[in-house]
Amino acid sequence: MNFSAIIAGTMKWGIWGARFNTAAYEQMIKDCLSLGVTTFDHADIYGDYTTEAEFGEVLNSEPSLRSAMQIITKCGIQKVSPNRPEHKIKSYDTSYDHIMQSVENSLNNLSTDYIDCLLIHRPDPLFNADEVAKAFTHLKEQGKVLHFGVSNFKRWQVDLLHSRFTVEVNQVECSLLHLESFLDGTLDYCQQHHITPMAWSPLGAGNLFVETDDERIQRISAVAGILAEKYNTSADVILYSWILTHPSGIHPVTGTTKPERIRLATEAINIQLEREDWFMLWRASTGKEVA
Ligand SMILES: NC(=O)c1ccc[n+]([C@@H]2O[C@H](COP(=O)([O-])OP(=O)(O)OC[C@H]3O[C@@H](n4cnc5c(N)ncnc54)[C@H](OP(=O)(O)O)[C@@H]3O)[C@@H](O)[C@H]2O)c1
Numbered sequence: 001m002n003f004s005a006i007i008a009g010t011m012k013w014g015i016w017g018a019r020f021n022t023a024a025y026e027q028m029i030k031d032c033l034s035l036g037v038t039t040f041d042h043a044d045i046y047g048d049y050t051t052e053a054e055f056g057e058v059l060n061s062e063p064s065l066r067s068a069m070q071i072i073t074k075c076g077i078q079k080v081s082p083n084r085p086e087h088k089i090k091s092y093d094t095s096y097d098h099i100m101q102s103v104e105n106s107l108n109n110l111s112t113d114y115i116d117c118l119l120i121h122r123p124d125p126l127f128n129a130d131e132v133a134k135a136f137t138h139l140k141e142q143g144k145v146l147h148f149g150v151s152n153f154k155r156w157q158v159d160l161l162h163s164r165f166t167v168e169v170n171q172v173e174c175s176l177l178h179l180e181s182f183l184d185g186t187l188d189y190c191q192q193h194h195i196t197p198m199a200w201s202p203l204g205a206g207n208l209f210v211e212t213d214d215e216r217i218q219r220i221s222a223v224a225g226i227l228a229e230k231y232n233t234s235a236d237v238i239l240y241s242w243i244l245t246h247p248s249g250i251h252p253v254t255g256t257t258k259p260e261r262i263r264l265a266t267e268a269i270n271i272q273l274e275r276e277d278w279f280m281l282w283r284a285s286t287g288k289e290v291a
Contacts, residue, residue: 001117001147001168003039003070005244006265007198008032009253010040014047014054018257026058031259033068035266041171041198041253042110043074043121044102049083052109060111070116072169074151075102077121092124099135103144117147119171123157133164149196155189167195174199174250176220176242176285177207191248199243202252208239219284227277233267240268242281 013020013028020028032038042052052073059066075098078084078091099120106115118139120132139145149169150158161167170190172181178201181187190197203209208220224235231238243252254265273281283289 001070001196003072003117003196003198003251004037005251005269006037006240006262007039007041007072007251007253008037008262009200009255010042010051010055011046012255012257014051016047016051020054020257022054022057025055026062028257028259029055029058029065029069032262033065035259035263037254037262037266038068039070039072039116039251041072041200042106043077044106045074045077045079045081045121048079048081052106056109056111063111066112071110071112072117072119072171073106073110073115074119074121075099075106076124092122092126094120094124094127094132096131096135099132100138103139107144114143115145117149117169118145119149119151119169120153120161122152123150123154127157127160129160129164132161136165151198151200153186155185158186158189158193158195162193162195167193169196169198171198171200171253173201174243175202175204175208176239176281177201177204177217179282179285182246187246187248187250197248197250198253199250200253200255202243202254203236203239203256205255209235216285216287219287220281223280223284227273227280230277231271231273233271234264236261236264237268237271238273238281240265241271241273242278244268244271245273245278 076094078087078093080087136148147168151171158167174181224238227238228235240252243250
């Protein structure tokens with residue numbers, strides 16, 4: 001797998017955020033590629049099932065862009081949406097038929113004949129590991145999906161699927177506002193089994209930048225500011241480098257819709273935080289010294 005160190009998340013590119021038109025999608029894709037951010041993170045549901053197709057319009061008109069990028073997409077969440085009138089409640093579906101159908105939809109929407117990496121979006125209480133493994137095996141044999149993984153799975157949930165089919169990615173919420181993956185064995189399991197971790201909402205969905213009375217956010221911002229001066233960079237860069245410094249090899253999935261902020265994210269690749277600086281941010285987040 002050749003994911004870029006920073007991954008461009010597309011969740012807010014369409015109607016769930018910036019409402020890019022086709023020209024803006026094209027510009028953003030090209031800006032990312034020129035910055036070395038070659039991996040794009042999608043899900044079938046983004047933009048209420050519309051963002052993949054909007055992105056795919058660019059690939060349809062410029063097919064040569066496809067070989068310069070890697071596409072991740074996800075399946076398994078069934079949203080209630082005018083675009084899916086058959087869904088009566090929000091639910092999960094990780095059945096063989098749903099996975100196969102969702103991949104067909106994504107291939108059509110994205111105007112591509114292969115997906116680089118398919119993730120099961122959320123753990124499903126009705127998860128049948130044999131059935132998921134069968135779908136993954138067939139998709140791999142058909143050349144429609146090259147790599148497979150999961151998202152938001154706990155260690156034991158990855159372990160179940162990994163016992164049937166090689167899991168290569170676990171994409172989890174991970175930032176200074178969400179430390180669970182550091183504490184509950186998720187990242188240890190990734191390191192142990194050479195699974196690539198990806199961090200969604202690496203900047204806490206933007207909450208680390210809002211004016212707030214929240215003392216935790218104030219502490220993190222203050223330390224990020226001090227370290228930004230020390231490393232001669234900006235607070236965003238420090239927040240990304242805090243994630244990139246972890247030895248499990250986490251790929252931040254950035255959600256920004258601004259090319260300049262994508263560029264800042266890539267600056268972080270060259271910064272290795274000193275241990276004590278990493279722990280200053282950890283302490284700012286937890287509010288206490290380590291034991
Ligand atoms: N697997 C999952 O279950 C899951 C769940 C959620 C998301 N994701 C993926 O993760 C990606 C990232 O999620 P996210 O959007 O929550 O990530 P994020 O990068 O933590 O947050 C992005 C938000 O922060 C804002 N922001 C960034 N830098 C800023 C700054 N310096 N000052 C003020 N605001 C700033 C952005 O606004 P601007 O656009 O204005 O820069 C944007 O609204 C998504 O696109 C999606 O691909 C996956």
